[in-house]
Amino acid sequence: MENRVYNFSAGPSMLPLSVLQKAQAELLNCNGSGSSVMEMSHRSAPYEAIIAEAESLLRELMQIPDNYKVLFIQGGATQQFSMVPMNLKVNGKADYIVSGNFANNAAKEAAKFVDVNIVANSKPQNYAEIPAFDSKDFDPEADYVHITSNNTIFGTRYTQWPETGNVPLVADMSSNILSEPMDVSRFGLIYAGAQKNIGIAGLAVVIIREDLLSRSCDKLPVLMNYNTYANNDSMYNTPPCFAIYMAKLVFEWIKEQGGVAAVYENNVKKAAILYDYLDSSSFFKATAKKEDRSLMNIPFVTPSKELDAQFVKEAAQQGFVNIKGHRLVGGMRASIYNAMPNEGIEKLVAFMRDFEARNK
Numbered sequence: 001m002e003n004r005v006y007n008f009s010a011g012p013s014m015l016p017l018s019v020l021q022k023a024q025a026e027l028l029n030c031n032g033s034g035s036s037v038m039e040m041s042h043r044s045a046p047y048e049a050i051i052a053e054a055e056s057l058l059r060e061l062m063q064i065p066d067n068y069k070v071l072f073i074q075g076g077a078t079q080q081f082s083m084v085p086m087n088l089k090v091n092g093k094a095d096y097i098v099s100g101n102f103a104n105n106a107a108k109e110a111a112k113f114v115d116v117n118i119v120a121n122s123k124p125q126n127y128a129e130i131p132a133f134d135s136k137d138f139d140p141e142a143d144y145v146h147i148t149s150n151n152t153i154f155g156t157r158y159t160q161w162p163e164t165g166n167v168p169l170v171a172d173m174s175s176n177i178l179s180e181p182m183d184v185s186r187f188g189l190i191y192a193g194a195q196k197n198i199g200i201a202g203l204a205v206v207i208i209r210e211d212l213l214s215r216s217c218d219k220l221p222v223l224m225n226y227n228t229y230a231n232n233d234s235m236y237n238t239p240p241c242f243a244i245y246m247a248k249l250v251f252e253w254i255k256e257q258g259g260v261a262a263v264y265e266n267n268v269k270k271a272a273i274l275y276d277y278l279d280s281s282s283f284f285k286a287t288a289k290k291e292d293r294s295l296m297n298i299p300f301v302t303p304s305k306e307l308d309a310q311f312v313k314e315a316a317q318q319g320f321v322n323i324k325g326h327r328l329v330g331g332m333r334a335s336i337y338n339a340m341p342n343e344g345i346e347k348l349v350a351f352m353r354d355f356e357a358r359n360k
Helices: 017-026 045-062 076-088 101-110 210-215 226-230 241-256 260-280 305-317 342-359
Strands: 068-074 093-098 115-121 145-148 169-172 189-193 203-209 297-301 332-335
Touching (some): 045 068, 068 076, 076 101, 076 169, 076 189, 101 115, 101 169, 203 210, 305 332, 305 342
Parallel strands (some): 093 115
């Protein structure tokens, strides 16, 4: 499509073109209803069908067991930094592994509600790796263990889940949900902001094991209580209707690709195109530890900040946008979520080769 750029933003990220085109086609008349999804009553039969289909598709794609609830909640993942400790609190203490900026923010927020024990922290390594941890370091009386499965800013990911025994494992999967198969039964709770691999900003998906819902205190604010959403099919009040509709379209697209396993296979190929070039280059350098590298977010640098800035400028001119690295890392970051086509990576690497040749 003319004038479309390759959007390497960490979020909101690019969406599949076919999803945008379907949303465009249905914008004025969704599913023959005669109205836009943005105008529908969330209590109407047409919208109830949309949210039910969104949940059904997600359950199918992630193979979510029947004893888990799927909740659609406004506020994004950052709101879950508060909701998790508020709802899972029993003994008033929780274990956190801090592998990046968002993991650190989650721990800080949780400390307002429970005593937080930092089991492991890779801040001394500038979060360039997943910190080493031992299952013996976890408190068996902790209410939960929290991890951030993919480090959006620093470009690392867990390749092995912590063994937490009877303590529920909680994961913020905002930047790699639906990018690779996940065994949901390993987790007590999974949450994810939508604006990376699910859809558009303004929505968080929460997948919670049903037995954990009994922990939520009745004195919690009504919209901060997971039971409010679980008991009302995520429609206690007006949900983020358009965001849920867009999520449904993305779920349909993933299914059309062959499901999460097929998407993962392609994600491995996409990441390899860029990592292979970075590892062979004497000019560009990947910043994350090799064995912990993310498939979704790939930070890299040139030999100088001046060249970094020049690269970002020239890249934008060539249609590679939002590739500037986060301020905590500098350099560049290519976020290559599910919707990034292979062609985008190949063209980026071709541009990087040319830039390297001109600036060595």
